Amino acid sequence: xxxxxxxxxxxxxxxxxxxxxxxxxxxxxxxxxxxxxxxxxxxxxxxxxxxxxxxxxxxxxxxxxxxxxxxxxxxxxxxxxxxxxxxxxxxxxxxxxxxxxxxxxxxxxxxxxxxxxxxxxxxxxxxxxxxxxxxxxxxxxxxxxxxxxxxxxxxxxxxxxxxxxxxxxxxxxxxxxxxxxxxxxxxxxxxxxxxxxxxxxxxxxxxxxxxxxxxxxxxxxxxxxxxxxxxxxxxxxxxxxxxxxxxxxxxxxxxxxxxxxxxxxxx
Amino acid sequence: xxxxxxxxxxxxxxxxxxxxxxxxxxxxxxxxxxxxxxxxxxxxxxxxxxxxxxxxxxxxxxxxxxxxxxxxxxxxxxxxxxxxxxxxxxxxxxxxxxxxxxxxxxxxxxxxxxxxxxxxxxxxxxxxxxxxxxxxxxxxxxxxxxxxxxxxxxxxxxxxxxxxxxxxxxxxxxxxxxxxxxxxxxxxxxxxxxxxxxxxxxxxxxxxxxxxxxxxxxxxxxxxxxxxxxxxxxxxxxxxxxxxxxxxxxxxxxx
Numbered sequence: 001x002x003x004x005x006x007x008x009x010x011x012x013x014x015x016x017x018x019x020x021x022x023x024x025x026x027x028x029x030x031x032x033x034x035x036x037x038x039x040x041x042x043x044x045x046x047x048x049x050x051x052x053x054x055x056x057x058x059x060x061x062x063x064x065x066x067x068x069x070x071x072x073x074x075x076x077x078x079x080x081x082x083x084x085x086x087x088x089x090x091x092x093x094x095x096x097x098x099x100x101x102x103x104x105x106x107x108x109x110x111x112x113x114x115x116x117x118x119x120x121x122x123x124x125x126x127x128x129x130x131x132x133x134x135x136x137x138x139x140x141x142x143x144x145x146x147x148x149x150x151x152x153x154x155x156x157x158x159x160x161x162x163x164x165x166x167x168x169x170x171x172x173x174x175x176x177x178x179x180x181x182x183x184x185x186x187x188x189x190x191x192x193x194x195x196x197x198x199x200x201x202x203x204x205x206x207x208x209x210x211x212x213x214x215x216x217x218x219x220x221x222x223x224x225x226x227x228x229x230x231x232x233x234x235x236x237x238x239x240x241x242x243x244x245x246x247x248x249x250x251x252x253x254x255x256x257x258x259x260x261x262x263x264x265x266x267x
Numbered sequence: 268x269x270x271x272x273x274x275x276x277x278x279x280x281x282x283x284x285x286x287x288x289x290x291x292x293x294x295x296x297x298x299x300x301x302x303x304x305x306x307x308x309x310x311x312x313x314x315x316x317x318x319x320x321x322x323x324x325x326x327x328x329x330x331x332x333x334x335x336x337x338x339x340x341x342x343x344x345x346x347x348x349x350x351x352x353x354x355x356x357x358x359x360x361x362x363x364x365x366x367x368x369x370x371x372x373x374x375x376x377x378x379x380x381x382x383x384x385x386x387x388x389x390x391x392x393x394x395x396x397x398x399x400x401x402x403x404x405x406x407x408x409x410x411x412x413x414x415x416x417x418x419x420x421x422x423x424x425x426x427x428x429x430x431x432x433x434x435x436x437x438x439x440x441x442x443x444x445x446x447x448x449x450x451x452x453x454x455x456x457x458x459x460x461x462x463x464x465x466x467x468x469x470x471x472x473x474x475x476x477x478x479x480x481x482x483x484x485x486x487x488x489x490x491x492x493x494x495x496x497x498x499x500x501x502x503x504x505x506x507x508x509x510x511x512x513x514x515x516x517x518x519x520x521x522x
Binding site: 032034147148150151153154156157158160161162163164165166167168207208211212213214215216217 | 332333334352353355356358360362366367368370371372373374376377378380381382384385386387388389390393415417443
């Protein structure tokens with residue numbers, strides 16, 4: 001139990017709590033726009049960046065972040081080229097990310113252990129710099145979502161209506177994509193690249209079942225994510241498990257409970 | 268064209284140009300959809316747009332609200348070239364029924380309020396007067412009792428009323444309806460059309476409606492289209508036989 005008071009665990013918990021705010025906040029917009037898979041894609045691209053960071057000795061999250069932002073721009077571009085096949089652009093960029101990542105892995109055999117922690121997440125790896133980066137991203141995401149909440153609602157609900165209302169649709173779309181890249185590249189150190197998209201999508205999936213309004217569904221998804229992060233990190237700390245796994249399994253358990261509970265109520 | 272602009276701005280109030288298409292062409296890749304088409308919609312016109320699928324109705328509508336840019340020619344809204352047009356709150360827009368995700372967790376109230384979120388409302392809070400406007404729009408459309416329901420739980424006819432309430436919340440000068448009655452039963456369609464006709468007769472509003480329902484359109488707008496663009500027909504009826512000096516949404520819709 002003394003692990004829970006250790007410095008590294010406190011850092012992981014703080015970082016986890018921050019990501020527990022940002023990931024579902026962005027995730028609900030992605031899910032409602034049928035872009036659930038974008039999280040996975042950006043995570044894989046970020047891993048390529050992280051691997052390159054190790055290879056070149058540059059701060060890995062920074063390289064990962066640049067990769068993710070570039071990829072998110074590329075997805076937007078491709079999305080326009082293949083209108084109506086949004087998932088195609090996501091699949092292409094995902095393949096590119098995995099290919100680049102595996103290329104960089106094979107170039108730098110020596111530090112694959114470090115890279116592994118980015119794939120599955122780890123409570124040991126978060127240092128103070130990471131915490132500042134996560135904190136900065138959280139501040140940015142919360143401010144942007146608060147400022148543009150009603151515009152993003154309309155954009156997500158009905159993009160054409162947002163256009164006809166004269167909203168800067170392109171700019172808002174870009175904001176969402178860039179923020180997604182920011183959130184994912186900072187979240188992968190805790191949750192791991194393979195599981196980060198679960199933290200974006202499953203809280204939204206739960207809250208969609210129970211929320212009575214859009215505002216409620218945003219609040220619920222943040223609460224659900226926070227519960228999973230706190231309990232998941234503790235379980236990972238106490239039993240020495242990968243935190244990505246515990247958090248995501250908890251989320252899925254909560255989703256199943258919600259589904260059962262809903263059925264019970266409606267029956 | 269400039270001289271015409273100048274004359275309309277000083278001319279009779281009821282005859283301002285609301286939408287002007289000025290030698291507009293549009294092509295999708297190599298295929299010409301619309302060629303050199305000009306058309307003017309004047310204040311208090313009711314314009315019905317009828318055409319088979321693929322005739323370019325949607326393209327035309329999208330150009331008129333700035334979702335697509337014409338390859339050639341110019342479009343003006345309220346006398347202003349569309350790329351410089353800023354007064355989007357003057358336009359109410361009722362989309363096609365299936366243009367939104369039915370599982371979306373929004374309440375009726377949230378959807379109706381979103382009619383206020385225009386370019387001029389960015390960075391501004393939704394205040395008490397906005398809530399009042401919303402209450403009024405809900406009441407006028409007789410959907411106050413379902414204000415807190417999720418939009419996906421409603422029937423097609425109710426959803427249509429919600430989107431009409433959203434379009435009306437700004438008391439727009441121009442109401443654009445894109446196949447508003449597709450997928451709704453006949454009685455509800457007829458009710459909806461009655462409502463629209465009533466608004467046209469008693470309110471200072473211009474209507475542009477795309478429809479499949481040629482009977483309804485001809486019943487109200489006459490059997491002779493005023494203009495044609497390829498296979499698209501434009502039926503027009505003008506209305507200003509009513510004193511509209513009293514402001515407010517209530518007066519215009521309730522008898």
